[in-house]
Amino acid sequence: MEKFALLARLEAKPGKETEVLNFLKNALPIAAAEPDTDRWYALQLGPSAFGIFDTFETEEGRNAHLTGEIAKALMAKASELFSTAPVIEHVELIAVK
Template sequence: MPTGDTHSEPNGAPTVGLMVQLTARPGREDDLVSFFRDAIPDAVAEPDTLTWMVVRSGPNTFYILDTFTDDDGRQTHIHGVIAERLREQGPNFLDDVSIVPTEVVAFMPSTV
């Protein structure tokens, strides 16, 4: 559980995140995939969003995994363009959404 200590690490490592489980409506999975692929530039444009990825664990189950520099960055993302579009368009292709705020306890930076 998040401890509330949401300061930014000096080395730029993320301190907080979001784990969002989404269940696509049957037959609308490809629409959800397209929505997220189209959202990549919006995620890149958020300076405090350090990582943003969408993974699939089953035919219609997806997870968004985000990390942020601090809670302010997380709140900016929650109220940002991607979330707004998902609130508007999501009812067309989603059955369920569950959002869990997280605390980053270990992080391996990319070597790329």
């Protein structure tokens, strides 16, 4: 059962919304290839607000994701795509269905 999660909040720069949307869509196969990432969701929260929510069974899996290819690409493109630095929160899951 998943016990650990990450919630990343992303605010696109004006005019970069489509690029952020495409970046997130293109990240899906990378997330799917990560053996310790149980679930991975890309979210659009508003016109320029996006997010990523992913879950893990172990702390090690969560840490591996934080140093993985999506995280590297996200940070490499942060100044180009986002109006503020991505906010990444460690989440502990208390109930999962």
